[in-house]
Amino acid sequence: MIYQLNLVKYGGVFDADDKVKRIHDIKEEMNSETFWNDSSYASKVTLELNNLNELVRPLTILKNDIELLQSYIEFSDVQDEELEKEYKLLIEKVNNQLEEQEILTYLGGKYDEKPAIFEIHAGAGGTESCDWAAMLSRMYTKYFDKKGYKYEITDQQPGEEVGLKSITYIVKGKFAYGYLKGEKGVHRLVRLSPFDANNRRHTSFAAVDVIPEFDDFEDIVIKDEDIRIDVYRSSGAGGQGVNTTDSAVRVTHIPTGIVVTCQNERSQIKNKETALSILKSKLYQLKIKEQQNMVDSLKSNHSGIEFGFQIRSYVLHPYSLIKDHRTNYESSNVNKILDGNLEEFIDSYLRKEL
Secondary structure, eight states: OHHHHHHHHTGGGGOOHHHHHHHHHHHHHHTSTTGGGSHHHHHHHHHHHHHHHHHHHHHHHHHHHHHHHHHHHTTTTSOOHHHHHHHHHHHHHHHHHHHHHHHHTTOOSTTTTSOEEEEEEEOSSTHHHHHHHHHHHHHHHHHHHHHTOEEEEEEEEEOSSSSEEEEEEEEESTTHHHHHGGGOEEEEEEEEOTTOTTOOEEEEEEEEEEEEOOOOOTTOOOOGGGEEEEEEOOOSOSOGGGGSSOOEEEEEETTTTEEEEEOSSSOHHHHHHHHHHHHHHHHHHHHHHTOTTHHHHHTTOOTTOSTTOEEEEEEOSSSOEEEETTTOOEESOHHHHHTTOOHHHHHHHHHHHO
16 A cells, blocks of 8 residues: 555654653653743753654654554445545645654754754845845745744844845744754755846856754853944844934954844844844754854855855756755746745755755
8 A cells, every 4th residue: 555655754753762761751840849940941841742742743643643543444345435536635634744753863963953044145246136135035035934934033134235144033833953954955046147247147046045043042141241242233124213213232252253233123132132142042052063164154154155056056047946955856937936945845855965
């Protein structure tokens, strides 16, 4: 039967014993009289429990559906059109569930469950690259919406004429970093330029940076003398009040050269808190990687945003094709991908990297 073939293919989907055990251990811990004494720790453990339940609950439903599917086999010799219709619908449902759950088995990285700090930076090329960065921003926000992720813009720098020089999001949702980590790299666009009076073909580049948003910075100490804080008037959207005061904040970490800006809030204090939190996440990323070359990538120093460095190409002319150069996965349905339907590209990357 079809479902039997899939169960062989997706055998790893059902390896949830460790998660079930962890759920049991957490519940035991929560029964302790002292559990809620440390509200910060209790909140983290409660969040972990909620995430684990979200993972295990679909598996329980899936197992029940498969048991029901197996019961249909007992009546396989019965000629009943209605029964056969229900059987086929259940097979389709189980297959889809297996596909979804299989992807989750690839999200076992240490930080995959974390929120993501997601940045887009236009490459050299002025108007063309800024417009491409804005196109990428639209594509990814549509993907965030499809995934049900919550996201906020912490900083954006508009292009001089159109588009974006850069934009930074904090993206929160189930396995946000796990799904988005593979998008880090240079994205290349080939098209007939709408900004060229002669309608010539242009190649544009933009880069995506993705790091986890960490919440435990016990080992990260930022000395006052190591940072420079500048305030300025916000330049992005945000309503009438956002541009009337110097509420935007730029934090420069002098030892590494990392620069973080935030202009999302009207309050200078809140913008400073957000910028420092992002800075700590970046410094923590540097620490866990323990490689000096990570400094360049986390500085948002995109001198390599050019041909030969791209992870994915988006060709709109002379033909339509989007191709990931790491997995060789490709699609000719360009409009669908640019509308945020990135699942097949992201899933193929996760399968390759496991």
